[in-house]
Amino acid sequence: MIPVVALVGRPNVGKSTLFNRLTRTRDALVADYPGLTRDRKYGRAHLSGYEFIVVDTGGIDGTEEGIETKMAEQSLAAIEEADVVLFMTDARAGLTAADLAIAQHLRSRDKITFVVANKVDGIDADSACGEFWQLGLGEVYQMAAAQGRGVTGLVEYALAPF
Numbered sequence: 001m002i003p004v005v006a007l008v009g010r011p012n013v014g015k016s017t018l019f020n021r022l023t024r025t026r027d028a029l030v031a032d033y034p035g036l037t038r039d040r041k042y043g044r045a046h047l048s049g050y051e052f053i054v055v056d057t058g059g060i061d062g063t064e065e066g067i068e069t070k071m072a073e074q075s076l077a078a079i080e081e082a083d084v085v086l087f088m089t090d091a092r093a094g095l096t097a098a099d100l101a102i103a104q105h106l107r108s109r110d111k112i113t114f115v116v117a118n119k120v121d122g123i124d125a126d127s128a129c130g131e132f133w134q135l136g137l138g139e140v141y142q143m144a145a146a147q148g149r150g151v152t153g154l155v156e157y158a159l160a161p162f
């Protein structure tokens with residue numbers, strides 16, 4: 001069985017950018033504004049000797065209320081079918097209410113989850129990422145998906161058990 005890695009998080013945190021890097025395609029639409037990629041999108045990734053399916057999601061519309069509506073149904077479905085969830089956040093934007101709501105849902109699921117603080121390029125990453133420990137999902141992995149920083153190391157760590 002090829003492991004399935006879902007990219008989950010609110011819009012605009014860099015999920016599609018990471019998807020494109022992992023799958024080496026531009027098929028997942030990368031947009032400068034939130035919410036454009038609406039549906040789950042699957043790709044096959046080969047990295048560092050690991051082969052896996054990566055699932056991009058349109059993200060979670062943080063303007064809605066309640067965890068069930070806040071998390072788009074596609075994102076919820078992606079979490080359920082995943083072996084590993086990469087929960088992406090934006091280190092530049094900081095911790096948001098939507099991030100906390102997503103974290104609450106993920107903590108209620110029995111999924112292997114890694115918190116990713118993306119967009120650490122050009123900022124003081126350590127101080128920017130500290131607050132993401134409040135998500136209650138353990139270690140915070142720094143990443144700059146647009147440059148590939150932090151990607152291979154996290155994949156190797158996350159997929160080692162599979």
Ligand code: GDP
Nearest residue numbers: 011012013014015016017030031119144145146
């Ligand atoms: P998604 O909505 O979560 O899929 O986010 P996208 O992948 O569409 O990215 C949203 C915006 O963030 C785009 O303008 C990306 O170029 C930008 N972005 C993604 N990753 C990084 C990164 O590592 N650093 C910076 N500075 N910007 C990034």
Ligand code: MG
Nearest residue numbers: 015016029037
């Ligand atoms: Mg996207």
